[in-house]
Amino acid sequence: MVTLEHIVGVLVRYSGRFRHLDVFADDVAEFRSRDFAKYATYVPGAQPIALLTVRGRLLRVEVHQAHGVLRCSLDDREPASHAGLVGGAAFGAALGIALGAASESKDGVLGGLVLGMLAGAMVGAAADGQARNKILTLRYDERGDQWRVYSGTLLPWAKGALDPGAS
Amino acid sequence: MTISELHIAELVTRYKREHDRYRKLADFVSDEVKAALRDAGLPALVTHRAKDPRSFHTTLQRKCGRRRREQFAGELSEGLTDLAGVRVLLYRPEDKDAAERAILAKLELSSSRDSPREDHCKESGYRALHLLVEIPDSRAHGDRENLRGTCCEIQIVHLLDHVYNELEHDIQYKTPGGRPTELQGEFLVLLRSGLNTAGKGVELLMGETARALAHANAEISSPGDLRRVLEARFGRTLQGEFGRLLELLEATCREVKPREFDELPLDPEALGRAEQRLRELCIVNEAQEVGLIIAALWDSHGLEFVELAQAWRGRPGPSRRLLEQLHERLGGGTDGHS
Numbered sequence: 001m002v003t004l005e006h007i008v009g010v011l012v013r014y015s016g017r018f019r020h021l022d023v024f025a026d027d028v029a030e031f032r033s034r035d036f037a038k039y040a041t042y043v044p045g046a047q048p049i050a051l052l053t054v055r056g057r058l059l060r061v062e063v064h065q066a067h068g069v070l071r072c073s074l075d076d077r078e079p080a081s082h083a084g085l086v087g088g089a090a091f092g093a094a095l096g097i098a099l100g101a102a103s104e105s106k107d108g109v110l111g112g113l114v115l116g117m118l119a120g121a122m123v124g125a126a127a128d129g130q131a132r133n134k135i136l137t138l139r140y141d142e143r144g145d146q147w148r149v150y151s152g153t154l155l156p157w158a159k160g161a162l163d164p165g166a167s
Numbered sequence: 168m169t170i171s172e173l174h175i176a177e178l179v180t181r182y183k184r185e186h187d188r189y190r191k192l193a194d195f196v197s198d199e200v201k202a203a204l205r206d207a208g209l210p211a212l213v214t215h216r217a218k219d220p221r222s223f224h225t226t227l228q229r230k231c232g233r234r235r236r237e238q239f240a241g242e243l244s245e246g247l248t249d250l251a252g253v254r255v256l257l258y259r260p261e262d263k264d265a266a267e268r269a270i271l272a273k274l275e276l277s278s279s280r281d282s283p284r285e286d287h288c289k290e291s292g293y294r295a296l297h298l299l300v301e302i303p304d305s306r307a308h309g310d311r312e313n314l315r316g317t318c319c320e321i322q323i324v325h326l327l328d329h330v331y332n333e334l335e336h337d338i339q340y341k342t343p344g345g346r347p348t349e350l351q352g353e354f355l356v357l358l359r360s361g362l363n364t365a366g367k368g369v370e371l372l373m374g375e376t377a378r379a380l381a382h383a384n385a386e387i388s389s390p391g392d393l394r395r396v397l398e399a400r401f402g403r404t405l406q407g408e409f410g411r412l413l414e415l416l417e418a419t420c421r422e423v424k425p426r427e428f429d430e431l432p433l434d435p436e437a438l439g440r441a442e443q444r445l446r447e448l449c450i451v452n453e454a455q456e457v458g459l460i461i462a463a464l465w466d467s468h469g470l471e472f473v474e475l476a477q478a479w480r481g482r483p484g485p486s487r488r489l490l491e492q493l494h495e496r497l498g499g500g501t502d503g504h505s
Contacts, residue, residue: 017470119421121467130430133421136471149474151418159421 001029002114002140004036004054010116010138010147011074012057018136019120020073022162024106025063025098027114027140028070032099037088044087047164048094051075063094064164068102071164073120105161114140115150117162135159170236175227178239182250183220185243188313190217193251195311196300196319199273200253206410207269208394210373212256212326218249229340244318245279248299251319258369260325263296265406267323272484274300277318291339292359293332295324305482327362327369334358374399381425387413388423396425397460401435407457411479411486415461419471437463448496454485461486465493 002023011021030036036052043049050061058075121134137158139150150158160166170178197215204211218226226247227234238246255266276283276298283299298321307315324332335355339345347355377395387393390409393416398405416423432440441462445452452458461472473494476487483491 130467133427133430134419134468135421136419136474149418149471149478151414151475151478155417163421 001032001142002027002116003029004052004059006140006145006147007072007116008054008057008059008074010118011059011072013147014118014136015074017122018118019122020071021116021118021138022069022071022164023114023116024102024162025068025070025095026102026106027116031061031070031095034092034095037092040088040091042087042091044090047071048087048091050091063091063098065094065097066101067161067164067166068098068100068105069162069164070098109154109157113154114142115154115158115162116140116147117158119163137162170227170231170234170239172228172231174236175224175231178227178243178246179220179224182218182223182243186217186220188317189244189251191311192302192314192317192319193217193253195302195314196251196274196321197253200255200270200321203269203273204255204266205390206408207265207406208390208392208409209262209266209269210258210391211262211266213253214256215251215253217251218247223247223250242317248280248318249320251317253319253321254329255321255323256326256329257323258326258373260328260366261404263323263325265404267296267298268406270298270300270321270323274321275303277301279316280318292335292355294328295322295332297322325366327366331355331358331362384424384426386422386424387416389413393423396428397433397456400425400428400433401438401456405456407455407460408484408486409457411476411484412457412460415468415472415475415486418475419468431467432463433460441465448493450489450492450496452489454489457486458489461489462493465497469493469497 007021007023007028011018014021026032036050039052039054040050043051047062047064049063052059052061058077060073060075062071062073064071116138118136118138119134121131137150137155138147139152140146141148193215197213201213204213230247234246244250255270257263257266277300280299285297287297288294299318300321301316301318302311302314304315335347338347338351338355373395377399380392381396381399387396390413393413394405394409397409413423420427438456438459441459442452445458445462452462454461464472469490473490476483476490479487
């Protein structure tokens, strides 16, 4: 199972190329076990956000509950700037819905395969459409303990299921 | 020494024993050809067969004066080249070179033949490209070990020429004297004219379908569709590994639709710049127009393409080799990321 460290690792690796990684909520160990509350601060909203310090980096996790997807990105601001923010309960409730939605969305099709999708490409201000459309799908290789590019048969499905903007 | 009726009977008995092996070869070559054409995005119909033993007998009887016993001492296919045969029927005659190139990227021309490649354009009107191929040594192992060095004939022919070839074949081999009568000759001329008109119709219709596909902005889901859409965009015939290009685009684009290409540097000028860049980098582009498209997309998608290509199994093809060379020369691309 993927941990927050794995997520930060891949975001660091692709920093300068992609802004965020979209993953299914139930694929992330700390969120599945809800073992994250003590590290987090929150930003309430339609898509509640948790901010967590992982490997010395501030990780921003936005819950898209209807899709069961977490949009993870590195936040450049210092953790202290978020002190005093509230919303843990709202985040927890949204996460609960997201965990159920993720399981429903996958409906067993992945068979243990953990997929993530890098999005928010940084390809220059002159190419907004290109940035919107550009992605890279990854799978987590548990044996090798690393993310690898994925272009297998589930790719078309994954592109739809991991897109929080999809209708 | 030419072959006798007794020897023909021996050869037929031997061929019956070996028939399954030729069928296996034809099956394998057919699969390889289909995969090659699919990846090249070339619309075609592919059929295959092992020669029927009765047909083997008839052919030997017809050709016994022109065949020597020694030709059948080793592989039977040394004496008759089409025991395992694959026929590629192309929708467009201009795809012939691309089809040959794609097929020979997977299979090898037979080294034991004097002329393994013959482009027929006979006085009789017969037109077809014949390739005598073998499975490369690197792939002739396991249950394909017994196919090593055995020859398979691939015929590449335009769909409409095939109609003519078959009818002309019947006249040549199934009528007394093998020459068309005056009336048959007139009908053959009429047929050729009609097929030329039909060929033009096919070309126009396929072009219009490609434009309609681009206009509808539907998701591109096959190498053939990608090729057609890009050909309509660039206004010319394109060649290369469109299957690989589609894999790269599908894995790096949320949507692979004609209008999304407007956001990418995919116009004739961009291809010209890509060609110039490859020249400056001293890279020989074996990947043809697909290689130019890959080079044109290098700045925005190059690193992701490299990662994807590194995960491809099998012998590296031209697209992967090009990506590796671009990566070697440009590293992280011009945007400074690595």
